[in-house]
Amino acid sequence: MKNIIILILSLNMLFAFPSTEAYFSELSSDNSKVTKNTLKAYDVKDFMLYFNGEITLTGVLERSDNYDMGDNYTALRFYPDNNIDLPFFPVSFEMDLKNQGASKYGDSWDFSGIKFNRLEFGVLLENIKVKLPEPLNTRFLGVAAIRAEVTIKNYHFYAEGEAAREAYGDLVGFKALGDIKTEYFSKDNYNKGGIYYxxxxxxxxxxxxxxxxxxxxxxxxxxxxxxxxxxxxxxxxxxxxxxxxxxxxxxxxxxxxxxxxxxxxxxxxxxxxxxxxxxxxxxxxxxx
Structure with missing residues (x-):
């Protein structure tokens, strides 16, 4: 029985995708711009594509619990505004990247031949040194979001086509562009938002x-x-x-x-x- 259950959990992994939009998606804008962008892809390791540099851009910064592979975890995600592109590619495996224009010389990669797509989901952020207002700074039973300008470093992503995907970065800069919007869940709807407690x-x-x-x-x-x-x-x-x-x-x-x-x-x-x-x-x- 236990082996069957583990198999079910493994199958769930195949369909583990971050949400394509923020819970408070109405906070997104169609008329924004990138203030700074020095991102440059430089390496692929363990199916993860890494970027040097940093990017400063606007969008929705949101704190909520996320569900993945049978586990919940608290997530601070940033959803870029609708007209802003963060680089993404459907598959981050070496062979696929080479087939799409990437080149490798010794231990060095050249990704200038890759035409990146737009990231269509939120970046999972680790807060390195930024003081965030409550309740964006802690785990709680609900969702909170704010329009913000953020700076992200150490951007990297994993992609396995239709099987799985995730993008990561370090939050190193934050500027609020509005008020925090919060929804607290109750005894009657605590599983709202696709979370399973x-x-x-x-x-x-x-x-x-x-x-x-x-x-x-x-x-x-x-x-x-x-x-x-x-x-x-x-x-x-x-x-x-x-x-x-x-x-x-x-x-x-x-x-x-x-x-x-x-x-x-x-x-x-x-x-x-x-x-x-x-x-x-x-x-x-x-x-x-």
Whole structure:
């Protein structure tokens, strides 16, 4: 059974694509320009095409959870404005790149013969040194976005035709061009936006379970047994279903990242984000 489930997860990988537009796509513009662009492709390694230089451009900077291969992860993505091109190519394998005009001389590459396409999805950014306003700077139950001018370095992408794709970069500059737009998810629609959180049930003999800021870390909240059983509190395992299926035999030994919505929580604005120990909870459907 476990082998079958792992196979299913592997098949899901074939269809793992970032969204082609921001959740708040109405923030995008058709009339923008690139302020600076010194990007130049210089190497391909492990099916990843790398660029030197940096680019400063406008678009939508968005924080949300993304779903990929059975796992959720917090993502800071930048979606370039509609009339701005970031270089992309459908396949980033050496042989395909050579067939489309790239040349290799010893250990050096020349990609000047490649006619790059436009990137049609958001760049997954690592925030290197930029101070972002809340809630763009943290994981939370919902989506936040802002029109912004950003500077990206270390741009690179992976592409496998119709099988998979992703683009990455380092966020090194940020300028807000408007107000932050935020939508918090609730107990009734927490899987909105294509994210799949698993509900957890209380499984402790104690009257409460501590929520910590990290494994064995500082206590940031409490989950009352009575609230979980009788008062409509909701506890969500937020890292998707991959760990449930593949590692469910020893889930009770792990620290689980969660969102906890107490009885009076209206939406993600009131949720507590932290970690609980797997020995104190169990999955609601009981099949894992």
């Amino acid at each position: 698993s509900k957890l049930k209380y499984n402790s003999k104690d009257d409460y379970v501590n929520i910590r800021d990290k494994a064995n870390g500082k206590i940031v909240g409490k989950i009352l047994k009575n609230d979980m059983i009788n008062n409509n509190a909701v506890l969500l395992f937020i890292n998707g279903d991959g760990i449930d299926y593949v590692n469910h035999e020893d889930i009770e030994t792990k620290w689980l990242e969660v969102f906890y919505l107490p009885p009076n929580a209206k939406d993600g604005r009131d949720a507590i984000h932290g970690f609980v120990h797997g020995s104190q909870v169990k999955f609601e459907n009981g099949s894992y």
